Amino acid sequence: MSALVLKGVGKRFGGLQAVSPFDMEIARGKITGLIGPNGAGKTTVVNLITGVYKLSEGSIKFGDIDLTEAPRHEVARAGLARTYQTIRLLPDATVVANVMIGMYRLQSTSLLAQMFGLPSSRAETARFRDEVYVLLDRFGMTRYADYPAGALSYGDQRRVEMMRALALKPEVLLLDEPVAGINDVEAAKLGEIFRSLATDGKGMAVLLIEHNMRFVTNLCDYVYVLDSGELIAQGSAEEVVNDPVVVKAYLGEFEDA
Amino acid sequence: MMEFFAPHLPLLELIFIGTGYALSQAIVFRAGTFSVATSGFAALGAYCAAILTVSHGIHPAIAVALGTLLGLLCGLLLAMPLARLRGVYQAIASLAFVEILVALILYFEHLTGGPLGLHNIPRVVTPWMLFFAMVGTMALLIILGQGGIGRAFDAMRQDAPVAASLGVNPTKYHVLSFALSGAIAGLFGGLDALRNFSLTAEQFGFGILIATLSAVVLGGRRTVFGPLVGVTILVLLPEIFRPLAQYRQAVYGLLLVVVMAYLPFGVFDSIVMAVRNRRLGRSGMVASKATS
Numbered sequence: 001m002s003a004l005v006l007k008g009v010g011k012r013f014g015g016l017q018a019v020s021p022f023d024m025e026i027a028r029g030k031i032t033g034l035i036g037p038n039g040a041g042k043t044t045v046v047n048l049i050t051g052v053y054k055l056s057e058g059s060i061k062f063g064d065i066d067l068t069e070a071p072r073h074e075v076a077r078a079g080l081a082r083t084y085q086t087i088r089l090l091p092d093a094t095v096v097a098n099v100m101i102g103m104y105r106l107q108s109t110s111l112l113a114q115m116f117g118l119p120s121s122r123a124e125t126a127r128f129r130d131e132v133y134v135l136l137d138r139f140g141m142t143r144y145a146d147y148p149a150g151a152l153s154y155g156d157q158r159r160v161e162m163m164r165a166l167a168l169k170p171e172v173l174l175l176d177e178p179v180a181g182i183n184d185v186e187a188a189k190l191g192e193i194f195r196s197l198a199t200d201g202k203g204m205a206v207l208l209i210e211h212n213m214r215f216v217t218n219l220c221d222y223v224y225v226l227d228s229g230e231l232i233a234q235g236s237a238e239e240v241v242n243d244p245v246v247v248k249a250y251l252g253e254f255e256d257a
Numbered sequence: 258m259m260e261f262f263a264p265h266l267p268l269l270e271l272i273f274i275g276t277g278y279a280l281s282q283a284i285v286f287r288a289g290t291f292s293v294a295t296s297g298f299a300a301l302g303a304y305c306a307a308i309l310t311v312s313h314g315i316h317p318a319i320a321v322a323l324g325t326l327l328g329l330l331c332g333l334l335l336a337m338p339l340a341r342l343r344g345v346y347q348a349i350a351s352l353a354f355v356e357i358l359v360a361l362i363l364y365f366e367h368l369t370g371g372p373l374g375l376h377n378i379p380r381v382v383t384p385w386m387l388f389f390a391m392v393g394t395m396a397l398l399i400i401l402g403q404g405g406i407g408r409a410f411d412a413m414r415q416d417a418p419v420a421a422s423l424g425v426n427p428t429k430y431h432v433l434s435f436a437l438s439g440a441i442a443g444l445f446g447g448l449d450a451l452r453n454f455s456l457t458a459e460q461f462g463f464g465i466l467i468a469t470l471s472a473v474v475l476g477g478r479r480t481v482f483g484p485l486v487g488v489t490i491l492v493l494l495p496e497i498f499r500p501l502a503q504y505r506q507a508v509y510g511l512l513l514v515v516v517m518a519y520l521p522f523g524v525f526d527s528i529v530m531a532v533r534n535r536r537l538g539r540s541g542m543v544a545s546k547a548t549s
Contacts, residue, residue: 076424090415117400
């Protein structure tokens with residue numbers, strides 16, 4: 001099974017080295033963690049993968065597909081979905097519409113069929129709608145189906161964003177701080193959903209960006225640690241949290257009195 | 258019945274044509290582009306239809322169809338440079354397109370009659386034709402809005418980067434919205450030319466551009482019926498306020514300001530939203546009662 005492979009990927013903004021060249025592999029059927037203190041460059045990594053930023057150096061490959069130069073919509077069409085650190089929904093559209101736009105990648109009817117509302121296009125819309133309700137059910141959001149997404153509470157908006165990403169039926173799912181601002185019980189529930197996504201046979205590759213260490217150590221199979229744009233450690237969750245370099249990055253250094 | 262409508266037929270024609278232009282404007286808004294090129298496309302459709310019928314004796318129906326096609330092609334062409342721009346820059350560039358086109362129409366006198374305009378155009382378009390053209394366009398836009406194209410347009414309007422990250426190719430839908438806008442404006446421009454005996458360049462200048470824009474903003478820019486409501490209000494208001502004589506324009510302007518300040522989504526869209534919120538409010542109460 002192919003994985004998303006980053007080789008020597010780095011990013012400079014003008015003279016500022018935001019992320020120094022690093023290698024990373026996001027394997028299928030696993031949850032890969034990316035942790036690091038605030039400002040370490042975690043979101044920049046997601047933006048590089050999804051084509052929001054152009055790479056200054058290095059390459060990104062997903063199986064045989066070269067995503068190094070791909071614009072955003074081509075990255076999405078290759079099967080990569082993401083959520084945002086700050087929620088970005090279509091605020092005026094209903095919850096159903098917000099999730100349904102995620103299915104854009106799966107659309108197979110022609111532009112003309114859509115324009116004139118031919119039966120194939122209508123059937124596709126109906127099928128998408130059914131699938132949306134399955135997702136709504138899974139996340140316990142059915143009763144909000146017709147509400148404008150902007151009217152929902154913070155936690156529910158996070159769920160809508162997650163459902164939208166899953167609606168793509170992605171092969172790689174990039175989660176940028178998906179449980180920020182969500183309480184531990186709810187976070188654990190979402191954690192179970194992430195785990196089932198990676199292990200349910202279809203073998204989705206999940207990249208989880210977090211700075212909640214406990215959440216990451218419980219969930220991730222492999223963890224990368226970023227600090228000030230440098231990859232400072234990688235390995236299993238236990239190895240990484242006990243690595244003195246990582247402890248130093250998170251807690252600072254003890255000075256002998 | 259007919260006796261009541263007969264004196265008002267010109268008003269109805271204005272509403273049908275105006276709605277056609279407003280729909281052409283609304284479709285680019287729906288896709289999240291801020292182009293005001295509609296009156297330029299309309300001018301192309303109108304002059305194409307008029308010149309072909311008057312100077313070349315081509316059947317009016319074919320002339321109008323070719324005008325529509327010309328609007329569509331021009332929309333495609335204009336979309337290429339304009340898709341690179343956003344927001345107010347797009348508006349300025351498309352405004353420049355309209356002004357350049359009007360200047361060109363004035364310049365090519367042998368073809369367009371220049372400042373004197375074209376005359377002796379046969380009046381072959383009936384109110385019914387205009388009515389069916391309007392209804393047909395509205396039906397097309399409603400159908401298109403319910404499928405994948407509508408979903409892509411809505412996503413691009415509300416958050417273009419997010420739409421792209423979900424796989425929507427922004428350039429493709431920019432171009433599509435421009436092509437649709439051009440075809441619709443070209444069609445109604447052609448019909449407009451063949452109902453009026455004469456045609457001048459000023460008809461498609463800044464005035465009609467602003468009138469179309471205000472109709473869309475006033476009526477509502479998300480629903481297909483919004484433009485119809487907006488145009489109807491704008492056409493009928495001056496007639497209703499006729500007794501106010503010279504204060505008419507002042508009251509008319511004041512009313513526009515008041516509506517836009519208190520119903521920022523437009524008259525029709527605000528009503529639709531209010532009805533929806535009421536319904537949700539009621540079902541929400543039922544849901545909370547059931548759980549308590």
